[in-house]
Amino acid sequence: MTIYAICGASGQLGHLVLDALLRKVPAANVVALARDPAKLADYAAKGVEVRAADYDAPETLAPALAGVDRLLLISGSAIGQRPRQHQAVIDAAKQAGVGYMAYTSILHADRSPIKLGEEHRQTEAALAASGLSYDVLRNGWYNENYTFSLPAQIEAGVITGAQGDGRINSASRKDLAEGAAAVLLDGKGGDIYELAGDKGWTLAEFAKELSRQSGKPVTYVNMGEEEYAQSLIAAGFPEYAARVIANSAYSTSLGALEETGGTLGKLIGRPTTPIAETIAEALR
Ligand SMILES: NC(=O)c1ccc[n+]([C@@H]2O[C@H](COP(=O)([O-])OP(=O)(O)OC[C@H]3O[C@@H](n4cnc5c(N)ncnc54)[C@H](OP(=O)(O)O)[C@@H]3O)[C@@H](O)[C@H]2O)c1
Structure with missing residues (x-):
């Protein structure tokens, strides 16, 4: 056993x-x-x-x-x-x-x-x-990383970040969990799996989708890494956390979260969860 x-x-x-x-x-x-x-x-x-x-x-x-x-x-x-x-x-x-x-x-x-x-x-x-x-x-990053403050973003009508036009192949936590379970069950050793969502999106596209689902105008405003870090500190984030978040965001603009190999979907035997679905879930 x-x-x-x-x-x-x-x-x-x-x-x-x-x-x-x-x-x-x-x-x-x-x-x-x-x-x-x-x-x-x-x-x-x-x-x-x-x-x-x-x-x-x-x-x-x-x-x-x-x-x-x-x-x-x-x-x-x-x-x-x-x-x-x-x-x-x-x-x-x-x-x-x-x-x-x-x-x-x-x-x-x-x-x-x-x-x-x-x-x-x-x-x-x-x-x-x-x-x-x-x-x-x-x-890759979880869809849920982007959906925990939707009510505040809808209220402000603005999403800020430093992701630029970087594409984000995120997947739901559940998708990545199923992928991890599949490898834990059957992995042979010696493999590296780049695990990400099937369909990439930008924060401007995310804002458009949030506008569509909420019925309220939401736009994406891009900042530099330092400016974004300062805005997070001003919003009450501890400096260290603000810098980690801003660095991840800026790195996204450089393509850090883009991955088009489709490995996760193949591993779990179904398409990964679109960001629109995770937005809808968070708004319910
Ligand atoms: N891909 C992404 O988007 C993303 C986002 C955030 C984090 N991550 C990474 O992925 C991991 C899993 O994500 P998650 O969402 O499940 O994070 P999570 O909910 O914060 O879970 C972290 C886990 O690590 C355990 N842990 C922390 N310190 C420990 C210690 N000293 N001894 C034993 N266990 C300890 C926690 O135990 P307790 O329950 O006792 O706290 C918890 O089970 C994170 O820990 C982080 O490394 C990935």
Whole structure:
């Protein structure tokens, strides 16, 4: 019996990967790892074994991975800490005799101008040095990254950013979760998957679609990276977060989120979720 485990199972992507996995294999084959197991009580009730594992407490990791055959490491959320945290998981996987790993990286990690890419490059290098069998899931941005403040954007009639005319091949979190589950189940090792939405869009097109769906005029206003960062700080974002967001936005104008290979759709066996559908969902 193959045992599949997910690190980061308590997060938004993790929940959706668990759901996708449980549609394919019995709960008895699934181990969910979280620093706070209480967050996964509903999955424990379904028969999933929930184990405590904290990336910042390396001693918890190898015991939590005992008996695991195939592991999905969902990248952590503590920016600046992740290479060390992910290295701890990789070391523990080796110690526990895990046979295969998949890791959620960033789209085009090898050449992404997005500064966040550096932490993913370091983790990909750690995997390569580990001797483990592994695949890399280079995830593009979630549709949902763009839809959490629609009411405010409709009210203002303006969307600001630094994305320029950069095309964004985003996909829904659920699409990417299904892709991750598919690779966790069947990945052979040695592959890099560039995972993104089928159809790219620009922020000007996004504003047009939001206008259409809301019935209110919304336009896109482009800024430089620094100007956009300052506007986010003025709106109350901590400076570090503002700079990360502005850098990702400006990098988008350079093509960082454009990917037309269609790999995700092939992996999940259906078209990826159009941004218009995620906008409609968010407006409901
Ligand atoms: N592609 C994109 O658009 C995009 C956007 C945002 C983030 N990301 C990346 O993709 C990952 C998954 O996305 P998401 O939406 O699921 O993010 P999320 O909801 O913030 O989930 C992050 C997960 O990491 C776990 N985690 C953080 N620190 C940990 C630690 N020290 N030990 C154990 N677990 C820890 C969290 O556990 P808790 O539940 O205990 O907090 C949570 O399960 C993110 O962590 C980030 O690396 C991608």
